[in-house]
Amino acid sequence: MYAYLVIIFLLIAVTAQILTAASAKAQRLDGQTVSMALKNASLLDAFKQIEGQTDFRFMYRKADVAHIRHLSLPEGKRNLAAVLEQLLQPHDLSFRQVDNKILIQPALRLPADTTITVQGRVTGDDGNPVIGATVIVKGTGKAPSPMKTASSPCPHQKARCSWSLHWDTGRWNSP
Secondary structure (H helix, E strand, C coil): CHHHHHHHHHHHHHHHHHHHHHHCCCCCHHHCEEEEEEEEECHHHHHHHHHHHCCCEEECCHHHHCCCCCEEEEEEEEEHHHHHHHHHHHHCEEEEEECCEEEEEECCCCCCCCEECCCCCCECCCCCECCCCEEEECCCCECCCCCCCCCCCCCEECCCCCEEEECCCCCEECC
């Protein structure tokens, strides 16, 4: 009888550990801060600094990043997503989080005369429309027009077009 209870206890303990591990979420990039200082460093050096301070690991093609050198950032504590944007954008690279990995890839390049139409609704975690939301074309600080409440067609002519959503809670959401 005692052995039976021990086995049941062990099964419950192992099951609880597995369930807890499976439900853990990777930390979001935009919620992470890093202390960075770069002086004539390579992009790979920057990645090593970030990996040393976070649980994130970088994935990239060596040909895309090995040639990027002479990067400088003054010492300071910064938002990780902002640091990556600052380091990668001048080199036409972008990043995407996949669990605890940060995938570095070439940025989407479109011809200058390309028109992109984006339609959608800005909603909160509860699925309801977010009041006071603003859609901004990243890098321009400008909202595309026409803008409508809840459903917003957003044509914009630009060679590089990416979107950021910001609302009055101070939380950023970047696709």
